[in-house]
Amino acid sequence: SQKIEQNSEALNIQEGKTATLTCNYTNYSPAYLQWYRQDPGRGPVFLLLIRENEKEKRKERLKVTFDTTLKQSLFHITASQPADSATYLCALGQAGTALIFGKGTTLSVSS
Amino acid sequence: DAGITQSPRHKVTETGTPVTLRCHQTENHRYMYWYRQDPGHGLRLIHYSYGVKDTDKGEVSDGYSVSRSKTEDFLLTLESATSSQTSVYFCAISESTGLAKNIQYFGAGTRLSVL
Numbered sequence: 001s002q003k004i005e006q007n008s009e010a011l012n013i014q015e016g017k018t019a020t021l022t023c024n025y026t027n028y029s030p031a032y033l034q035w036y037r038q039d040p041g042r043g044p045v046f047l048l049l050i051r052e053n054e055k056e057k058r059k060e061r062l063k064v065t066f067d068t069t070l071k072q073s074l075f076h077i078t079a080s081q082p083a084d085s086a087t088y089l090c091a092l093g094q095a096g097t098a099l100i101f102g103k104g105t106t107l108s109v110s111s
Numbered sequence: 112d113a114g115i116t117q118s119p120r121h122k123v124t125e126t127g128t129p130v131t132l133r134c135h136q137t138e139n140h141r142y143m144y145w146y147r148q149d150p151g152h153g154l155r156l157i158h159y160s161y162g163v164k165d166t167d168k169g170e171v172s173d174g175y176s177v178s179r180s181k182t183e184d185f186l187l188t189l190e191s192a193t194s195s196q197t198s199v200y201f202c203a204i205s206e207s208t209g210l211a212k213n214i215q216y217f218g219a220g221t222r223l224s225v226l
Contacts, residue, residue, distance in 0.1 A: 034214070043115075043201050043217025044154070089154065091215075096208050098144065098169065099215060103153030 002028045004102040006090060012108045013080055021075040021105045023090035028100070030092035033066055033073050038087045038104065047088075048075075080109045114138045117202050117218040125226055130189040132221050134202030136182075142205045143185040144169075144215065145177060147198040154201070160185055161208075192225040199223070 007022035023033070032051045036044035050057045050066045050073070057064045063076040077084050087106045091099040114137035124130050134143060144159040146169075156169030158177040166177050174196060176188045189196055200221045206212040 032213075036215075041220070043203070043220055044215075046214045046216070049214065093208070093213050098156055098159055098208065099213060101146075101154040103151070 002026070002092075002100055004028075004090065004092060004100060006088075006102040006105045008105055009103070010106045010108065012110065015081060015109055015111045017080055019077040019080045019084070019107055019109070021088050021090075021107065023073040023075070023102055025071050025092055028071075028092060029068075029094070031094045032092075033064075034091045034093065034099070035062075035064060035073075035075050036089040036091065036101075038089060044089055077107075080107075082109050082111050085109050115202060115204060115216060115218040117200075117221050119221060120219065121222045123224045123226065124192050126193060127191050130192050130223065130225075132187045132200055132202075132223070134185045134187070134218060136185075136204050138204060138216070139182060140204040140206050140216075141182075142207060142213075143179065144203040144205075145175070145185070145187045146201045146203065147171065147196075148201060148220075149198050157187065157200075192223075194225050197223060197225045 003026045005024045034049045035047045038044040048064045050064050061078045065074045085108050087104040089104045090102045093099045116135045118133045145157040146154045155171045160166045160179040178186045202218040203215040205215045
């Protein structure tokens with residue numbers, strides 16, 4: 001069956017460092033991958049989408065890579081700030097099907 | 112929350128009672144989804160709708176039914192609530208399931224406790 005794993009449930013880093021979150025998948029061939037941010041008590045909010053034929057996507061301090069050979073996406077937040085503390089979800093999709101979400105990684109950035 | 116309203120936001124109910132959660136959107140998006148989110152399981156799809164009166168099951172549909180009589184409203188019903196249905200329920204919408212148009216916009220969630 002399809003499986004998505006986000007590297008760890010929690011990641012703690014210091015302000016100013018780069019946070020790197022991992023999303024691995026098996027038994028699936030996604031056409032695209034998305035990353036969402038979720039704050040406590042709120043619904044997830046879309047951040048970035050990367051297609052299977054794209055290697056990298058950037059948006060401000062965020063960078064996403066997608067390696068279909070390794071079946072892995074990396075999500076980077078550079079120059080992290082305490083305001084970046086949240087849970088980050090990856091989601092895989094194919095055209096015409098519903099998204100499959102990972103369980104999320106909770107990032108804590110300390111000042 | 113992108114023109115999505117979930118009601119109620121919080122509900123406590125007893126085992127065996129029926130419960131209906133409502134999702135209302137003002138974006139005129141075709142697709143609507145119900146998810147549940149539990150510790151250790153992440154977001155799991157319950158049911159989704161791809162148009163008025165058009166619905167399909169998701170990963171964890173047992174014990175749930177849905178209805179969509181208008182584009183803007185998607186109802187989730189627990190016919191006879193059980194303690195295992197205690198969870199946070201999220202509604203989401205998207206324009207389609209195609210590549211760039213399957214960006215999902217979520218409501219604020221409904222926290223349901225079944226005692």
